[in-house]
Amino acid sequence: MLVKPTAEDFRVVLSNLGRISTLVGFAGVIPLLWAVIGREWAPASSFILMIGVFFLLGSMASRIRVQRHRLDWSHGMVVVALAWLLVPAVAAVPLALSGHYASFLDAVFDAMSGLTTTGLALVQDLDHLASSLNFWRHLLHFIGGQGIVIAALSIFAGGGAVTLYLGEARDERILPSVRSTARFIWAAALVHLVAGVTALTLVAWLVLGFQLPRSLFHGLMVFFAAFDTGGFAPQSTSLGYYHSVIFEFTASVLMVAGAMSFGVHYALWKRRYSSVMLNLETRTILLTFGATLAAAILGLAATGQFATTIGLTRYGFFQVLSAHTGTGFGTVSVPELAGWTGLAYGGVTIAMALGGMGSSTAGGVKSLRIGITVRTIVTQIKQVLVPEGALVARSYFQNTKMKLTPELSQGAMTISLLYVAMYLLGAAVAIGYGYGLREALFEAISAGANVGLSVGITDPMMPALLKVTYIAQMWLGRLEFVACFALFGFIWSTWRGK
Amino acid sequence: MLRPIRVHLVYLEGQVKRVALLAVVMLLTLAAPAAAQEGRRISVGELLQEAATVNGQVVVVGELIGDYGFRSDGSMWTQLNGDTYAYDPTLEGGPLTGGNVGVAVRIPTAIAELLDKPGGYRVRGPVVRVVGQWEYHDPHRGGESYIDVTALDILEPGQGLVEHPNYLVIAVGFVLIAAAALLRRGSIRARR
Numbered sequence: 189m190l191v192k193p194t195a196e197d198f199r200v201v202l203s204n205l206g207r208i209s210t211l212v213g214f215a216g217v218i219p220l221l222w223a224v225i226g227r228e229w230a231p232a233s234s235f236i237l238m239i240g241v242f243f244l245l246g247s248m249a250s251r252i253r254v255q256r257h258r259l260d261w262s263h264g265m266v267v268v269a270l271a272w273l274l275v276p277a278v279a280a281v282p283l284a285l286s287g288h289y290a291s292f293l294d295a296v297f298d299a300m301s302g303l304t305t306t307g308l309a310l311v312q313d314l315d316h317l318a319s320s321l322n323f324w325r326h327l328l329h330f331i332g333g334q335g336i337v338i339a340a341l342s343i344f345a346g347g348g349a350v351t352l353y354l355g356e357a358r359d360e361r362i363l364p365s366v367r368s369t370a371r372f373i374w375a376a377a378l379v380h381l382v383a384g385v386t387a388l389t390l391v392a393w394l395v396l397g398f399q400l401p402r403s404l405f406h407g408l409m410v411f412f413a414a415f416d417t418g419g420f421a422p423q424s425t426s427l428g429y430y431h432s433v434i435f436e437f438t439a440s441v442l443m444v445a446g447a448m449s450f451g452v453h454y455a456l457w458k459r460r461y462s463s464v465m466l467n468l469e470t471r472t473i474l475l476t477f478g479a480t481l482a483a484a485i486l487g488l489a490a491t492g493q494f495a496t497t498i499g500l501t502r503y504g505f506f507q508v509l510s511a512h513t514g515t516g517f518g519t520v521s522v523p524e525l526a527g528w529t530g531l532a533y534g535g536v537t538i539a540m541a542l543g544g545m546g547s548s549t550a551g552g553v554k555s556l557r558i559g560i561t562v563r564t565i566v567t568q569i570k571q572v573l574v575p576e577g578a579l580v581a582r583s584y585f586q587n588t589k590m591k592l593t594p595e596l597s598q599g600a601m602t603i604s605l606l607y608v609a610m611y612l613l614g615a616a617v618a619i620g621y622g623y624g625l626r627e628a629l630f631e632a633i634s635a636g637a638n639v640g641l642s643v644g645i646t647d648p649m650m651p652a653l654l655k656v657t658y659i660a661q662m663w664l665g666r667l668e669f670v671a672c673f674a675l676f677g678f679i680w681s682t683w684r685g686k
Numbered sequence: 687m688l689r690p691i692r693v694h695l696v697y698l699e700g701q702v703k704r705v706a707l708l709a710v711v712m713l714l715t716l717a718a719p720a721a722a723q724e725g726r727r728i729s730v731g732e733l734l735q736e737a738a739t740v741n742g743q744v745v746v747v748g749e750l751i752g753d754y755g756f757r758s759d760g761s762m763w764t765q766l767n768g769d770t771y772a773y774d775p776t777l778e779g780g781p782l783t784g785g786n787v788g789v790a791v792r793i794p795t796a797i798a799e800l801l802d803k804p805g806g807y808r809v810r811g812p813v814v815r816v817v818g819q820w821e822y823h824d825p826h827r828g829g830e831s832y833i834d835v836t837a838l839d840i841l842e843p844g845q846g847l848v849e850h851p852n853y854l855v856i857a858v859g860f861v862l863i864a865a866a867a868l869l870r871r872g873s874i875r876a877r878r
Contacts, residue, residue, distance in 0.1 A: 499829020
């Protein structure tokens with residue numbers, strides 16, 4: 189029997205949602221300061237409005253009296269799912285007021301894309317956008333990538349933190365408590381921030397010959413987008429804007445760091461290199477990356493677009509890495525990417541669908557699930573082949589020797605299938621509007637796996653329903669379904685429960 | 687026609703080089719209108735669509751935007767946008783016509799130094815007509831695709847654009863923040 193949520197359940201959810209709203213409101217002060225310093229008064233005014241909305245929602249929630257302060261599983265999940273809808277809706281306000289969006293829906297699309305670290309964009313005339321608004325788009329990557337809820341946990345964690353943490357699809361607890369794990373994630377991000385921005389700035393200044401302030405601007409923007417595997421870029425031609433192998437390489441290092449689970453970061457920090465290399469997740473991602481890269485390079489070679497191996501490898505490597513890590517940077521134009529055929533197109537598409545490591549900012553099915561699914565299938569085949577009564581070892585290595593239980597296999601396969609279903613449904617909507625299967629599938633995977641590469645469907649002129657579909661895909665993909673389903677269950681129980 | 691002059695510059699030094707550069711700039715400027723007639727006239731959008739099939743000299747018009755990247759090899763890289771925003775800036779209420787349509791241009795530093803600052807927020811960059819070689823995945827430059835500019839006409843110099851802050855938005859924002867502060871104060875008092 190469905191149990192109808194009580195008034196106290198609603199109060200708990202709204203109270204926690206209010207906390208998150210206040211926190212993001214404070215984050216909004218940073219682009220406001222940026223705008224004031226840069227004397228960008230029009231964006232500054234819209235940031236004030238956005239902060240006002242966030243604070244008002246937070247303050248209204250603070251008046252709710254909650255008897256039970258501890259969050260249970262369902263509350264945590266519902267809070268996470270709602271937070272990832274509320275924040276983009278309000279964060280879209282300054283974007284919508286900028287005059288660079290055809291509608292509020294387009295601005296919400298970009299805010300959701302930013303927060304879910306996807307990188308698909310409907311902004312128009314990006315090259316004339318105010319730097320503070322550009323900064324806000326990229327800061328959304330950082331806020332979303334590091335996790336709004338994780339930030340909330342770090343600052344005012346209360347009971348039930350685990351459910352909020354898991355709700356954001358971070359199922360790997362590195363340190364004994366969720367709070368200390370959240371703080372490690374933030375510490376790792378800050379170390380990368382300093383090193384990454386410095387490296388990118390120096391390359392832009394010394395190698396590319398940009399002015400120093402502009403180099404710093406590009407360094408910061410590209411860092412946010414690379415480390416959080418986001419994919420927004422400060423200029424319309426994405427990373428192709430820089431025309432530099434060194435710049436692409438520096439960004440690539442950050443993209444890889446962003447696609448690694450924070451468990452791997454912690455292991456590397458502790459110098460447990462051999463453990464990292466033995467992990468099923470590491471081996472899987474190396475294998476899938478190698479396979480998709482080989483396919484893409486072979487495919488590109490067949491097209492004859494590149495006269496040299498260096499050019500072929502450079503562009504093939506970067507696009508596959510961008511796809512596999514879920515970053516979505518491009519170094520070739522949209523028409524050119526759309527023109528890739530055969531293995532090159534397939535390699536990039538499959539790399540996007542597979543995604544990076546679990547508990548990272550990357551999207552997609554995730555390599556651990558793929559590894560577990562493959563290991564399960566192999567084990568099943570072995571079980572059939574061995575003599576009756578003989579036992580096949582059911583284990584894998586992930587930081588330590590783990591048991592391959594039926595529940596684990598089932599969980600990995602279920603989520604993997606949900607991703608496939610989401611990709612197909614998204615493609616079906618686009619096909620319904622007359623787009624080709626190839627393009628529709630590419631774009632749906634890009635949205636659902638939070639990648640951001642586009643072959644041209646994502647455009648301000650695309651149908652509103654398709655925009656909503658991609659928004660939903662970005663949301664579902666980022667939260668890996670569970671929190672979203674919990675919200676659907678909560679709504680259903682409210683309606684039909686007793 | 688102009689390419690050999692630029693190649694010779696590599697061997698010049700110091701003051702001689704500066705004088706020669708000025709001479710080249712003058713030559714390029716004078717020669718530009720004539721040179722602009724050479725090559726295939728093409729829009730940036732068409733160039734991107736037909737990138738693999740376009741060969742040889744092209745003539746492209748657009749706004750220089752973003753940054754001027756002065757490289758150590760005596761060239762400057764920037765982006766040339768061939769969209770409508772140079773003529774109807776968004777900041778001044780121009781219509782939205784989709785994403786930017788840009789292509790990379792590699793310009794000799796001698797010419798680049800004469801250009802106004804590139805386009806960006808509150809700046810409409812110089813609108814130029816460039817003549818140059820379309821290099822599609824140039825094997826000599828790591829596979830880059832760009833226009834190697836040999837001549838350039840400035841059709842319209844860069845210009846500042848004026849932004850218009852919305853005072854109603856500011857007022858509403860402050861009212862909301864004040865309301866939030868009052869509510870928060872009330873809830874803190876209630877807890878005490």
